Amino acid sequence: MQVRSEYTMYAHFERLRRLLPGIGKIRFCLDVDSGMRNACTAIFAREIRERRIDVFDLRVLKGMTVDFRRKAARYRREQIAVAMAKFLDLDEAKARWFLLFQAVQQPVVIGPHGEKWIVHPVPDTAEPGKAVHLVTDFGDYEPVRLARLVDRVSLHRLDNFFQQIRRKLNLLERPIATSSSMWKVWRG
Numbered sequence: 001m002q003v004r005s006e007y008t009m010y011a012h013f014e015r016l017r018r019l020l021p022g023i024g025k026i027r028f029c030l031d032v033d034s035g036m037r038n039a040c041t042a043i044f045a046r047e048i049r050e051r052r053i054d055v056f057d058l059r060v061l062k063g064m065t066v067d068f069r070r071k072a073a074r075y076r077r078e079q080i081a082v083a084m085a086k087f088l089d090l091d092e093a094k095a096r097w098f099l100l101f102q103a104v105q106q107p108v109v110i111g112p113h114g115e116k117w118i119v120h121p122v123p124d125t126a127e128p129g130k131a132v133h134l135v136t137d138f139g140d141y142e143p144v145r146l147a148r149l150v151d152r153v154s155l156h157r158l159d160n161f162f163q164q165i166r167r168k169l170n171l172l173e174r175p176i177a178t179s180s181s182m183w184k185v186w187r188g
Helices: 005-019 034-043 045-049 064-088 092-105 142-150 156-168
Strands: 024-031 051-059 108-110 113-120 131-134
Touching: 005 034, 005 092, 024 034, 024 156, 034 045, 045 051, 064 092, 092 113, 108 142, 131 142
Parallel strands: 024 051
Antiparallel strands: 051 131, 108 113, 113 131
């Protein structure tokens, strides 16, 4: 039997709802996928209204080269240095928070629905070009709290876990194509 992916997503979130009844606060970090977002917000609608669940969409620039990631890290260090030079009382950690606080107060409107995305000013090399959208935005979070939440939103650990599973199970591994071998496909 074939099951539509939307049904699987709804069943997954329904199962999570049943497994997590006593958890106080839950934050879902989702890859930008309208089907997944719809399933999550539909199944957890009551908990979202009660402000016990936040749902975040996360975009990153996937498939970037190591050189691009290094350039992004250099840019990050430069931005922090500029903030530290501008405000002499800021150390590196405070300068990072200052930049993030500014980004939270100046979201970028993206898409036909006018979604407000917060572009992370100093993302790490694992998630270059990181941008976050609070799907369940009621406008009740103070900018400092929202900055803390945006900084914690990440799919890096999950992506790393999936990559490890793919590497260990040959059937799930994504083949690696190399230009130097006339695009032959290899397994790790």
